[in-house]
Amino acid sequence: MGVIFINRKTSEVLIPDEVVTVLNQIQGKELADKHLLRILRVLSDAELSNILKSYGKRIRGVSRGEKISTILHSGIAVRDMLSRDLFDEADNQNKRKERLKQLIADLDIDADKIGFTLDERIDVILQSLNTAADREFDAISATGYKEMFDALVQNFQGTDATGAPETLVQRIRYEYE
Structure with a gap:
C-alpha cells in the first residue's frame, strides 16, 4: 500500500x-537520523567527546565509530547538541558561532544567509538538511524517472487477489482506482 x-x-x-x-x-x-549522522561524521573527535561528556557517557578508549553510534542512538536533541554540547564550557558565543559557520561550509550547505545568532545558524542547518530530500526529488530528470519506472516494471513480481500474476501497471491502476 x-x-x-x-x-x-x-x-x-x-x-x-x-x-x-x-x-x-x-x-x-x-532531524532525520541520516542527516544527524551526516553532521556527526563532520565533527572532530574532540567535539564528539564533548557531546558524550555532556551526557555522562564514556569517552576514554572509545573509537570514533562507537562515539558516533552512541550519540546517534542516545536520542540527544540535535538543537541542544549544536547549541551547547558540541563546545567546551569556556568557548564564548563568537567562537560557537564561528564553528557553526564552519560546520555549514563543511556540510556543503548553500545558504543565502547563514544567520547572525547561534539559533539562526542552527535553523539554517536544520532547514537545509530537512529540505535536502525535496531538492533531490526535484532534481530527478524525466529520463531518470522513466528509467526508474522501467526498472520497477521489469522487476515487479506481483499477484492479484485471485493469485494470478499481475504487472506493476495493473497493480497501480487497481490500487488507485
Whole structure:
C-alpha cells in the first residue's frame, strides 16, 4: 500500500522518506537520523567527546565509530547538541558561532544567509538538511524517472487477489482506482 515495501529476494524492508518523516515527528525529532549522522561524521573527535561528556557517557578508549553510534542512538536533541554540547564550557558565543559557520561550509550547505545568532545558524542547518530530500526529488530528470519506472516494471513480481500474476501497471491502476 506504499507504507512499506518489501524486497523478498533480499529480505529488505524499504520505508519511504515520507513515512520516516511522520515517525520522526511523532518521536519529536527535528532531524532525520541520516542527516544527524551526516553532521556527526563532520565533527572532530574532540567535539564528539564533548557531546558524550555532556551526557555522562564514556569517552576514554572509545573509537570514533562507537562515539558516533552512541550519540546517534542516545536520542540527544540535535538543537541542544549544536547549541551547547558540541563546545567546551569556556568557548564564548563568537567562537560557537564561528564553528557553526564552519560546520555549514563543511556540510556543503548553500545558504543565502547563514544567520547572525547561534539559533539562526542552527535553523539554517536544520532547514537545509530537512529540505535536502525535496531538492533531490526535484532534481530527478524525466529520463531518470522513466528509467526508474522501467526498472520497477521489469522487476515487479506481483499477484492479484485471485493469485494470478499481475504487472506493476495493473497493480497501480487497481490500487488507485
